[in-house]
Amino acid sequence: MLPTVRLVLLSLVFISQMHAADIPVDPDFTVDKLLGEWTGVAAASNSPMFMKKKEQMKTEPVTKYWMDGANLISSTAFRTSKGCKTRKVILKEAEKGRYTYTGKGESRMSIIRITPTLCLEHTITTMPNGNIYFNLKLYKKGAEPPKEMEKFTEYALSLGLKKENVVFFEKGEKCPSN
Template structure:
């Protein structure tokens, strides 16, 4: 149970929002001319979709988390997320290693012992970002997740609609898409 919580938090850290011009399935869909310096700063995880069974079981109890993206000296991105877990605020950190393609990163999952590919599919940097993650969980289990990030805790309906359409274009079903509520605590409202 705790391992699943750590996993979804790590994967939640990978998410961001937007609507790609083409499908992420083709592995070539990335934000054109991705600028990591504009991607830095605070984001809220506001939407998720996944094919993982643990996600479908937990999606109704998940809430929004705040993630801060900061640069690392080696060119990687450090993501630090604060979220509510068991009525307490927790913080987790992870590092996305850059690949040869701007906007594509690798994340080593300590839980699964596998590498996940994380792509920034689309972002306007000031309002939303969409991330697409794929890899494996356990022996030969395909894992996919789409994440919608927002600079604010509220989203325009059009962004929600576009994110849902993107998720469906990636093969996610309606019941695997969730928009996360703001937690009833101060975890994501605390100053940086």
């Protein structure tokens, strides 16, 4: 029983440090760089839901960002075994390059890096029960996969994720994003 208690305590210390860490934001971020349609290249997470659905995450999801008044809207279309699904989120700007939204928990999204053809997003979600999860997403614009795919895995591993927490999407029939 004692090793289990130690493991739980070490996990709590790790998670609290991870949550407290200030995630860097791309200093050149502007919202107009994020607007438009992006194709998912890779994702990584320590969320149990992510791990449960990981096997269904095969083809590249399509994410669109657009403005609706002061709100940034994100709509992601992805293929499942039952067909196309869409997830829409209203993002509130917290500060330059950082957005918050509420879903199953309170989430804080940071744009770590953005270029005309690449976007790296890091989200920390605090669940009502106190559990903290993080999600990484790598997007591209254009046909070529970004050279940063290996760096994406390195970054995920540096956060304490394992290789099985990382998914690279395959090319395939995409779902239309609205």
